[in-house]
Structure formats: C-alpha cells, structure tokens
Amino acid sequence: xxxxxxxxxxxxxxxxxxxxxxxxxxxxxxxxxxxxxxxxxxxxxxxxxxxxxxxxxxxxxxxxxxxxxxxxxxxxxxxxxxxxxxxxxxxxxxxxxxxxxxxxxxxxxxxxxxxxxxxxxxxxxxxxxxxxxxxxxxxxxxxxxxxxxxxxxxxxxxxxxxxxxxxxxxxxxxxxxxxxxxxxxxxxxxxxxxxxxxxxxxxxxxxxxxxxxxxxxxxxxxxxxxxxxxxxxxxxxxxxxxxxxxxxxxxxxxxxxxxxxxxxxxxxxxxxxxxxxxxxxxxxxxxxxxxxxxxxxxxxxxxxxxxxxxxxxxxxxxxxxxxxxxxxxxxxxxxxxxxxxxxxxxxxxxxxxxxxxxxxxxxxxxxxxxxxxxxxxxxxxxxxxxxxxxxxxxxxxxxxxxxxxxxxxxxxxxxxxxxxxxxxxxxxxxxxxxxxxxxxxxxxxxxxxxxxxxxxxxxxxxxxxxxxxxxxxxxxxxxxxxxxxxxxxxxxxxxxxxxxxxxxxxxxxxxxxxxxxxxxxxxxxxxxxxxxxxxxxxxxxxxxxxxxxxxxxxxxxxxxxxxxxxxxxxxxxxxxxxxxxxxxxxxxxxxxxxxxxxxxxxxxxxxxxxxxxxxxxxxxxxxxxxxxxxxxxxxxxx
Ligand code: PLP
Numbered sequence: 343x344x345x346x347x348x349x350x351x352x353x354x355x356x357x358x359x360x361x362x363x364x365x366x367x368x369x370x371x372x373x374x375x376x377x378x379x380x381x382x383x384x385x386x387x388x389x390x391x392x393x394x395x396x397x398x399x400x401x402x403x404x405x406x407x408x409x410x411x412x413x414x415x416x417x418x419x420x421x422x423x424x425x426x427x428x429x430x431x432x433x434x435x436x437x438x439x440x441x442x443x444x445x446x447x448x449x450x451x452x453x454x455x456x457x458x459x460x461x462x463x464x465x466x467x468x469x470x471x472x473x474x475x476x477x478x479x480x481x482x483x484x485x486x487x488x489x490x491x492x493x494x495x496x497x498x499x500x501x502x503x504x505x506x507x508x509x510x511x512x513x514x515x516x517x518x519x520x521x522x523x524x525x526x527x528x529x530x531x532x533x534x535x536x537x538x539x540x541x542x543x544x545x546x547x548x549x550x551x552x553x554x555x556x557x558x559x560x561x562x563x564x565x566x567x568x569x570x571x572x573x574x575x576x577x578x579x580x581x582x583x584x585x586x587x588x589x590x591x592x593x594x595x596x597x598x599x600x601x602x603x604x605x606x607x608x609x610x611x612x613x614x615x616x617x618x619x620x621x622x623x624x625x626x627x628x629x630x631x632x633x634x635x636x637x638x639x640x641x642x643x644x645x646x647x648x649x650x651x652x653x654x655x656x657x658x659x660x661x662x663x664x665x666x667x668x669x670x671x672x673x674x675x676x677x678x679x680x681x682x683x684x685x686x687x688x689x690x691x692x693x694x695x696x697x698x699x700x701x702x703x704x705x706x707x708x709x710x711x712x713x714x715x716x717x718x719x720x721x722x723x724x725x726x727x728x729x730x731x732x733x734x735x736x737x738x739x740x741x742x743x744x745x746x747x748x749x750x751x752x753x754x755x756x757x758x759x760x761x762x763x764x765x766x767x768x769x770x771x772x773x774x775x776x777x778x779x780x781x782x783x784x785x786x787x788x789x790x791x792x793x794x795x796x797x798x799x800x801x802x803x804x805x806x807x808x809x810x811x812x813x814x815x816x817x818x819x820x821x822x823x824x825x826x827x828x829x830x831x832x833x834x835x836x837x838x839x840x841x842x843x844x845x846x847x848x849x850x851x852x853x854x855x856x857x858x859x860x861x862x863x864x865x866x867x868x869x870x871x872x873x874x875x876x877x878x879x880x881x882x883x884x885x886x887x888x889x890x891x892x893x894x895x896x897x898x899x900x901x902x903x904x905x906x907x908x909x910x911x912x913x914x915x916x917x918x919x920x921x922x923x924x925x926x927x928x929x930x931x932x933x934x935x936x937x938x939x940x941x942x943x944x945x946x947x948x949x950x951x952x953x954x955x956x957x958x959x960x961x962x963x964x965x966x967x968x969x970x971x972x973x974x975x976x977x978x979x980x
Pocket of ligand 1: 680
C-alpha cells in the first residue's frame with residue numbers, strides 16, 4: 343500500500359485489506375470494518391461464468407459505488423453548512439452537478455435523488471444535457487437550480503424557457519452578449535419571465551493546465567463592458583429584475599485556497615456592483631474547480647494534487663463572499679457551486695487485466711551461431727567485434743557498449759544491403775543484449791499488455807497527460823518483483839501509459855503467474871485498477887480502433903456472505919454497436935457475409951454453413967475486447 347501511496351490518494355474510500363486486496367469503504371470514514379467491500383470479490387463475481395453463479399461479464403469493467411457518490415455529495419454540503427454556520431453567513435449553499443462530468447443515467451439520477459434533501463440541482467452545457475437535466479430534475483427538489491451554461495441558440499434558449507414554464511428553477515447564464523437578444527425575444531413570445539445569470543470573465547487567472555478558461559482572454563464569459571451593456575439592455579426592456587445570478591469559473595483543479603479566495607473575492611465585488619446597478623441579485627455561482635488529490639501529495643505544487651481539503655475550500659469561499667458583501671452592506675447571496683470532479687471522481691473504478699508482458703527471454707547465441715555470424719561480417723564490423731571482445735576482457739564497460747552499438751549499426755546496414763541474413767541480425771541483437779545485461783545497463787522495464795483502450799477509458803492521459811492512480815487490486819501483500827509500463831490493445835503507439843503518479847516512469851508490478859496470452863486462457867489473472875476516474879473519462883472517451891466502453895456494474899453494501907450486491911449490470915457496447923456509431927449497418931453486413939457463406943459452402947457441400955453463420959452473428963454481438971478462446975463463437979460453431 344505504501345509503495346502505491348494508497349493512503350494518500352485513496353483515503354477515506356480505498357484501503358488495502360489483510361488479504362492484500364484493495365477494499366472499498368463506501369461510507370468513507372464512517373464505514374465499519376465489516377462494511378468494507380473486497381474489490382477482487384466483485385471482479386471475480388462479475389467475471390465468473392453464469393453457470394458458476396457469476397454475471398459472465400468480460401473485462402474491462404467499471405465498478406460504480408452509489409454510496410460513495412452519496413457520501414461525496416453529503417460531505418460537500420456539510421463542508422459548506424459548517425462554514426456558513428461557523429462564520430455567521432446569512433444565506434445557504436445549494437450546489438449543482440455539471441452533468442458533462444459524467445452524463446450516465448444512473449450517476450445523474452443518483453445525484454438528483456441523494457441531493458434532493460438539500461436542494462441540489464444540475465448544470466447543463468448543451469441541448470441534450472439540458473433535456474437530460476430537465477427530465478431528471480422533475481424528480482428533484484422544486485428549489486433545485488437548473489443552470490444553463492454553454493453557447494446557446496434559439497432552440498436551447500426556448501428549451502430553458504419551457505423548463506421554467508414547467509416550474510423548474512431554471513437560470514439562463516449568458517456566456518455571450520448576443521444571447522441576451524434571443525432570451526428577451528423568445529421569453530416575450532413564450533410569455534415567460536426568465537431568470538438570467540451573467541458569466542463574468544474574471545481578471546484572476548489560474549495558471550495551471552485547467553486555467554485556460556480563466557482570465558480576461560478566457561474562452562467564456564462577459565467582459566466588464568459587456569456586463570454593463572447587458573444591465574442597460576435589461577433595464578431598457580424593464581427586465582433588470584430578471585438578472586439574479588452571477589457566474590464565473592476559474593478553471594478545474596484550482597491549486598490553492600489563495601487563488602480561490604482571490605477569484606471569489608473579485609466575483610463578489612462584481613456581484614455587489616450588480617446590486618448597486620439595480621439587478622435583483624440572489625445567487626453567486628462559483629463554478630467548478632474544487633480539486634482532487636490524484637497523487638496523494640496534498641500539494642498545491644503538484645499538477646496532480648491540490649493544497650486544501652473540502653472544508654478549507656468551503657471556508658475560503660464563504661469567507662471571501664462574506665467579507666466583500668459585509669464591506670459593501672450587501673445581503674449575503676445564496677452560494678452555488680458547480681463541482682463535478684470532486685463529486686463523481688471517487689465513485690467508480692476501472693478494472694482491467696494484464697494479459698501478457700513483453701518477452702524477456704534470455705538472449706542466446708551458440709558458438710556455432712557465432713562462427714557463422716562472424717564469417718559474414720565485413721572487415722570493419724569484424725574489427726568492431728574484436729575491439730568489443732578486448733574491451734570486455736579489460737572490463738572497459740563504456741568502450742564495450744560503444745563497439746557493441748557500432749557493430750550493431752554496421753550489421754543493420756549490411757542487412758539492408760542484403761549481405762546479412764535474418765539469423766545474423768538476430769545474433770547481433772542477442773550479442774548486444776548479452777553485453778548490456780553483463781554491464782547492467784539493460785532496460786529492465788517490462789511492457790505489460792492490458793486488455794483496455796486508453797483512448798476509450800483513460801482519454802485524459804492521452805489528451806492532456808493527466809495522471810491517475812493505477813495499481814494492482816490484489817497481491818498487495820507480495821513485493822512486486824518488476825517494473826513495467828502498460829500498453830493497450832489499440833494499434834497506436836500513443837496507447838500506452840508510461841507516466842505514473844509521483845513522477846514515476848514505470849509502475850512496480852508483480853510477475854504474471856503464467857502469461858494469460860491474448861486468448862486469456864492460461865495462467866492466473868492479474869487485475870489492475872484505475873482509480874478516481876469517475877469524472878470526465880467516460881464522457882470524453884472515444885472509439886479508437888472501435889473499442890467501445892467497458893461493461894458496468896453498480897455495487898452496494900449488503901448483509902450476507904459477499905458483503906455486497908450488484909444492483910445493476912450493464913453490458914458494454916458490442917462490435918455491432920460500435921460499428922453502428924460509424925454509420926455501418928451490422929444487420930446488412932451480417933446479411934452480406936451470410937450470403938457469401940451460403941455461396942461458398944454450396945460449392946463445397948455446405949455441411950458447416952449454419953454453424954458458421956451462427957458464429958458470425960455472435961461475433962457482431964460480442965464485445966470488441968480480448969476474450970477467452972473458449973468463448974470464440976466461430977470455433978465453437980465449427
Ligand atoms: N462549470 C463549468 C462552467 C465548467 O467549465 C466546469 C469544468 O470545466 C465545471 C463546472 C466543472 O469543474 P470541476 O469538474 O473542476 O468541478
């Protein structure tokens with residue numbers, strides 16, 4: 343556990359149990375010892391065949407814990423409630439969840455359900471997200487906010503106004519000045535009084551990777567001059583009372599409370615100015631940015647961490663708003679935040695399997711092979727070989743390496759010219775590897791091949807070099823014997839993970855107990871987990887090489903032998919499903935192949951054509967990931 347810093351990034355939800363497996367503590371620090379869930383047990387249960395009482399799901403697998411989600415929401419609310427209470431703040435906190443972080447039906451529905459007791463709402467940034475938020479909030483608290491962000495056209499604005507007609511507490515946040523004309527026009531047409539928010543471009547700038555949305559040149563929001571024009575136009579239309587919310591977003595993963603307080607303080611000044619100008623202000627919406635400690639360092643200087651706790655964050659926000667409003671004599675506004683990462687990151691774990699490692703066969707070269715090799719070398723190459731031997735006898739390591747490299751290059755040149763065969767090329771590779779091993783400079787980092795697509799499941803590693811804690815979920819009572827990097831299934835050299843939390847370029851890993859191989863049939867399984875990826879990764883992931891998303895199971899604590907129950911199991915997209923995403927028609931494709939089978943099997947007797955056709959049909963229904971040979975529909979059919 344120490345080796346993988348589990349206590350740092352994992353607390354309070356993940357720990358290592360006495361069996362050496364990762365345990366999940368769904369209620370955080372309130373979890374009792376008997377309520378911990380052994381992650382390996384879930385994986386075994388989900389992946390065991392149905393005939394053996396399992397769910398028969400193939401890995402990779404996303405395991406969701408709704409109880410963790412509930413605990414995150416309650417912790418956020420408690421942190422603000424405590425800050426409000428202890429600072430004598432005169433209004434309440436009510437957050438919204440930005441659905442873009444994970445639009446999954448169960449995630450959104452759970453957040454609405456768990457948050458309805460404290461008016462928790464949703465934030466949408468596009469038309470489909472708005473439709474999703476509108477329908478979900480029909481089951482939420484009537485006071486819950488529905489914050490409409492993002493670039494908007496007439497249809498988006500009409501939808502938001504319809505939501506208001508449906509008594510959903512909807513706020514249209516102006517991201518661009520031009521949106522106001524459409525809001526005024528359509529609200530008059532639909533005879534509905536809008537609630538309007540303005541997104542301010544703050545001067546405060548977050549300089550980290552996620553700060554590009556902040557500062558005067560940020561992508562979103564209104565400049566000071568634009569806000570003043572919005573106020574004037576609303577006044578001219580007798581609608582200034584509609585302007586009720588001020589929104590800003592400093593950027594995701596805000597590193598420190600000092601930057602946070604700086605930004606919130608600036609926004610609070612704008613808020614007070616809007617009150618002075620006659621707007622009927624009620625809410626200050628501080629956007630997202632509440633950070634996650636991905637590497638366990640709790641340091642504002644690490645790109646993968648932040649230097650504050652949930653409570654520090656809430657206290658800094660409340661204090662910054664209170665100070666400004668008190669100084670200006672302005673009534674304390676309701677504080678809203680749009681935390682996404684901090685709410686959903688912990689609640690899901692991606693589990694995948696390492697199926698094989700790069701070969702580490704000891705290089706071998708026989709005296710006969712060596713003789714044959716030497717006979718073919720040019721004089722220059724032969725001289726390199728002799729110099730190499732002499733340096734080796736005198737223990738001159740650097741010289742040895744130099745001649746080995748030179749010899750190898752000459753042999754490669756000879757091979758390209760056609761004067762050396764493949765056997766000699768293999769012999770020089772083996773010779774150079776023997777030299778490196780003997781000198782102790784060989785590259786000992788192994789490549790572990792994992793049954794996963796990084797582009798689909800960890801896109802932020804590929805896209806923005808974001809690091810997530812990745813560790814084996816079992817055998818943690820056994821010292822890892824090797825170091826490795828992870829290479830995925832895609833035919834793309836970017837499909838590898840070679841940077842890990844703590845700045846490591848490889849991960850301590852255990853020897854596979856027999857290579858599982860691409861067929862996944864030999865040896866014992868070696869499972870790895872990617873943690874804290876519940877926000878953004880599922881929503882952003884693509885279908886590179888047509889690998890779709892993993893299967894998903896939802897797990898809750900239960901009395902009984904397992905200590906848990908799988909409440910939902912959802913199969914990941916099949917080959918047919920992912921083909922359909924690229925406009926292919928799997929049904930037609932199958933028909934074409936079926937005719938082809940019938941055409942050719944009629945000429946050779948056609949005895950097994952039915953079995954082949956059934957096998958092809960199964961291939962369209964199976965998942966794109968590596969599966970055991972025993973589940974191959976085509977050979978089973980044969
Ligand atoms: N609100 C807005 C407007 C955003 O752009 C974002 C993310 O970038 C969020 C909320 C969520 O931020 P986070 O996930 O850092 O809480």
